[in-house]
Amino acid sequence: MVGDAWSALILRDASRGMTQFDQFRTSLGIAPNILSRRLKSLTEAGVLEKRRYSERPPRDEYVLTEAGREFIPILAAMGEWGRRYNGGGQPMSHLVDDTTGETIHALVIDESTGRPLREMPMRLVMPAA
Amino acid sequence: MVGDAWSALILRDASRGMTQFDQFRTSLGIAPNILSRRLKSLTEAGVLEKRRYSERPPRDEYVLTEAGREFIPILAAMGEWGRRYNGGGQPMSHLVDDTTGETIHALVIDESTGRPLREMPMRLVMPAA
DNA sequence: CAGCATCCGTCGCGATACTG
């Protein structure tokens, strides 16, 4: 779903409250036809929802669905990883808690035990063929 | 890094202990030239390491680096997401704790507060231009 | 402001054949 050059960035911007076509366009510097294509595919994938917020003139906005909102932490985890292993000491964007201002470090755990997945021995179980 | 059709699947298989060219090839049904290309790019990305384990005949194996191992939980989180929002009730592969047999549910939290990122108000801070 | 239509270049994948 985000295996292309732009979709992940669009979702990131959407999580920051961006909703309009032109906001995405100017924020990302993406060609309008490409943005249109990606917004459509993200909508069809069920992570964005197109909503008409004005009839005259007709205006649509794109907002994250629940599935889309639930995907944002994964983007955050990818960001955390990139900062650690590909940052190279350069200053990079990062997340901060909007209430305390503290830097956020994304970590993937097992929900029931609370243990980091990184240190858990696990097995992938395939469905019955 | 995994924005193509195969790299994520290769890393997944590598996390299950797969190391050899032909293991990946038969497991995934990928064309050999493509596999070669992807193994090279993943190696250059620093998530796989090529190691010679036999001199005569020359044999190499591909093993996850620390960066590669640290990426696996992110794949797990993506799998969890897909199961929830794109599974459609169909039987899918899932992770189990290898010691207890319990099903693992990946969750992204903030490391210092322990709160799920999903329910945290956050802000993306850009580096100084 | 919010797109769609068209055309075009590039890159990644797939199939096949071949090598040490």
Place this chain on the structure above:
DNA sequence: CAGTATCGCGACGGATGCTG
């Protein structure tokens, strides 16, 4: 077992122009 060489195709991104 572990790749390389070659070819064709499709998907994606980019530029440009047009519409309501």
